[in-house]
Amino acid sequence: MSLVSIRDVRKSFGPNEVLKGVSLDIAKGDAVAIIGRSGSGKSTLLRCINGLETYQSGSIVADGIEVAGANTNLRELRRHVGMVFQQFNLFPHLTAAENVMLAPTVVNKVSKAEARATAAEVLAKVGLSEKMDAYPSELSGGQQQRVAIARSLAMRPKVLLCDEITSALDPELVNEVLRVVEQLAREGMTLILVTHEMRFARDVGTKLVFMHHGKVHEEGAPKEVFAAPRTPELQQFVGQVG
Template identity: 90%
Template sequence: MSLVSIRDVRKSYGTVEVLKGVSLEVAKGDVVAIIGRSGSGKSTLLRCINGLETYQFGAILADGIEVGGIHANMRELRRHVGMVFQQFNLFPHLTAAENVMLAPTVVNKTPKKEARAIAAEVLAKVGLSEKMDAYPSQLSGGQQQRVAIARSLAMRPKVLLCDEITSALDPELVNEVLRVVEQLAKEGMTLILVTHEMRFARDVGTNLVFMHHGKVHETGKPKDVFAAPQTPELQQFVGGNG
């Protein structure tokens, strides 16, 4: 059974249809890389999966819960679907450890001491053990993004959504974040990434989804798709990106 099941999802802003019937199945352990031009609807699709955006038609099931359904328990859903943002969105008034501990203590009612242990564990995982008590403003962009990843991991998500998480970083900081994501993929974490990092999509992804004009235009194994893109749009897109 799919962990995330997207079925003919349509979404419009006013008269502009940004998702024109998208279907996608994501199994446990998949690393799905979604690529495409800006405006192709890839970020919108990702944000629909954890209910940050609503959609008008179709259905999204994440871990068996229908996203945005009338009886959907969005809190339960979001406990299992983590998200990392382009702009990090760390809580600036809290330290790295407090950023990570907040949701476990508040949402899961995990005792402080236990939450601190979780924070230590996930921050070690992203290589920031020594930055537990640093505030976001004291961290580099790459470090902030890794804390943001740790913050999501602390909730023990079943799937992690990554929305262009290296796009706001200086080029020399991109790799430290990608290495963390690659490690997560190796450990079997289910990942859905919207990304512009083609090499990363090819090397780490198990599935590649090329979105074009609000639709899944081409999909397949990354190596095959990159080696022999079938549609002219993807050929052009891949060609333009090197």
């Protein structure tokens, strides 16, 4: 059974239809890389999965919770579906550890001591043990993004959504973030990544999805899809970026 099931999802911003019937199944342990041109609807699709965007028709079920409009139990959904953003979005008035501890203490009512232990564990996992008490402004972009990943991990999500998480980073900082994601994939974390890192999508992804004009244009095992793109659009796209 799939952990995230997306069925014929359609979404418009005003007259502009950005998702034109997207269907996708994501199994536990999958690392799905979604690629495509800007404006192809990949980020919108990702944001529909945790309810940051609503959609007009179709259905999305994530970890057994139907994501559908105003009646969705968003709190329950988001406890199990984490998200990491392009712009990190760390809370600037809190230290790295406090950023990580906030949701466990406030949402899950975990004690401060227990949350701090979890923070230490997840920050160690992203290689930032020594930065627990640093404020975001004292960290590099790559470090901030790793704190953001740790912040999501502290909620023990079943699925982690990553929205172009290396796009705002200086080139030399990209790899430290990708290494963390790669490690998560190896440990069996279910990941859905919107990415422009083609090499990463090919080497780390278990599944590749190419979106084009609001639809899943091509999908399959990354190495096969990259080696032999079936559609001219993907051939062209791979030729341009790869």
